[in-house]
Amino acid sequence: MSDSQRLLMVDDTPANLQVLYQTLDGQGYELLVAQTGEEALELASEAQPALILLDIMMPGIDGFETCRRLKADPATREAAVIFMSALGETKDKVKGLELGAVDYIAKPFQADEVTARVKTHLTIHRLTMELAEANRKMKQEQALLQKAHDETNRKNAELQETLARLRSTQDNLVESEKLAALGQLVAGVAHEFNTPVGTLQSTTDMLSRFNSKMSAVVSDSSKPLDPQRIGELNGLLDLLRQQSELAGTASQRIHTVLSSLRDFVRLDEADLKEVDLHRGIESALTLLQHEFPSGLKITKKFGDMPTVRCYARELNQALMKLLQISAETIEGDGSITITTTGDDKQAHIKITDTGKGFSEEELRELFNIGFSSSGGRVSVSARLVGVRRTVLKHGGSLDIESSPGAGTTYSIQLLRFGV
Numbered sequence: 001m002s003d004s005q006r007l008l009m010v011d012d013t014p015a016n017l018q019v020l021y022q023t024l025d026g027q028g029y030e031l032l033v034a035q036t037g038e039e040a041l042e043l044a045s046e047a048q049p050a051l052i053l054l055d056i057m058m059p060g061i062d063g064f065e066t067c068r069r070l071k072a073d074p075a076t077r078e079a080a081v082i083f084m085s086a087l088g089e090t091k092d093k094v095k096g097l098e099l100g101a102v103d104y105i106a107k108p109f110q111a112d113e114v115t116a117r118v119k120t121h122l123t124i125h126r127l128t129m130e131l132a133e134a135n136r137k138m139k140q141e142q143a144l145l146q147k148a149h150d151e152t153n154r155k156n157a158e159l160q161e162t163l164a165r166l167r168s169t170q171d172n173l174v175e176s177e178k179l180a181a182l183g184q185l186v187a188g189v190a191h192e193f194n195t196p197v198g199t200l201q202s203t204t205d206m207l208s209r210f211n212s213k214m215s216a217v218v219s220d221s222s223k224p225l226d227p228q229r230i231g232e233l234n235g236l237l238d239l240l241r242q243q244s245e246l247a248g249t250a251s252q253r254i255h256t257v258l259s260s261l262r263d264f265v266r267l268d269e270a271d272l273k274e275v276d277l278h279r280g281i282e283s284a285l286t287l288l289q290h291e292f293p294s295g296l297k298i299t300k301k302f303g304d305m306p307t308v309r310c311y312a313r314e315l316n317q318a319l320m321k322l323l324q325i326s327a328e329t330i331e332g333d334g335s336i337t338i339t340t341t342g343d344d345k346q347a348h349i350k351i352t353d354t355g356k357g358f359s360e361e362e363l364r365e366l367f368n369i370g371f372s373s374s375g376g377r378v379s380v381s382a383r384l385v386g387v388r389r390t391v392l393k394h395g396g397s398l399d400i401e402s403s404p405g406a407g408t409t410y411s412i413q414l415l416r417f418g419v
């Protein structure tokens with residue numbers, strides 16, 4: 001899904017782009033620019049903007065053809081397109097609307113008009129995407145949770161409680177634009193349940209067969225309880241113990257995942273409150289486990305880190321994004337080390353990976369996605385911009401140290417509770 005505040009401005013005239021940027025800067029938007037239709041198609045596919053301000057008259061492919069290709073591509077067809085042109089002919093406006101555009105802005109630009117139209121269509125786009133995403137996530141969540149409930153009857157009461165809390169959380173998330181986080185949690189829980197639930201099903205079948213065999217051996221009174229029959233019984237008892245241990249391991253895994261999920265749901269609250277971020281890190285690691293490659297080693301060096309006063313959901317998501325970015329930059333086997341410390345004023349969190357790292361030039365441009373057409377950095381940069389905004393919102397700081405081939409360290413400093 002496209003970022004609801006990300007805009008792509010496309011015009012072959014730098015002066016026009018500068019006017020648009022000055023008009024929209026400072027209003028909470030993430031602004032991207034392109035000067036050709038070809039560049040716009042590539043950047044739109046990578047960055048997934050919610051709205052595209054598109055010039056009609058451009059060299060190469062014009063705005064009409066660019067719009068047609070945008071609407072033909074599943075990755076970009078949901079973006080709202082507003083045409084910009086000095087052309088005043090009704091037929092040009094009609095053609096643009098027929099191609100899928102939602103509006104038309106005449107040149108030269110009027111700042112108030114641009115601001116109003118952008119705000120209106122972003123709101124319409126956001127509500128439309130939220131409704132579609134809510135329906136999809138709700139159906140997926142209900143199907144996955146119902147399957148888990150049916151396959152783990154022994155955990156029925158605990159799963160019912162979790163399901164009720166998820167549904168309650170979902171209602172709040174819909175109102176506060178948090179459905180993406182809920183979808184990730186549900187997908188992670190469903191993945192984590194697959195193996196232990198399969199083990200429990202297999203164990204149930206094996207226990208049923210063992211019961212039949214043992215009943216047959218014990219009830220056959222025509223044969224004396226000789227060493228052979230005793231050996232058969234001991235063999236069945238050994239297999240029974242093995243299956244019981246497997247069932248216990250699977251049950252413990254389900255309990256661990258459910259505990260992490262409960263912690264995440266508890267943390268996913270909108271109020272400013274005192275929070276122990278160690279619990280947030282632990283729950284994030286558990287819920288991300290299915291995304292990590294099998295060769296990835298996670299090392300936790302938790303120190304005496306003080307609690308912080310924060311919007312727990314936002315910081316929890318920021319830490320989750322950093323862990324995802326670290327894992328994505330590691331090729332083959334590697335490691336992520338999480339270190340926490342604190343002092344009388346701050347809590348410190350360091351996430352260090354053995355990934356491919358960033359060059360000095362990449363580090364300088366890492367948070368500058370506004371005027372960058374480099375597609376390789378768009379996804380990581382967009383997420384890091386979000387992480388930094390969250391940290392700054394809480395009066396903290398985010399530092400990044402990296403070099404090619406030597407990995408990256410993300411350092412977060414936050415004010416401790418009571419300071």
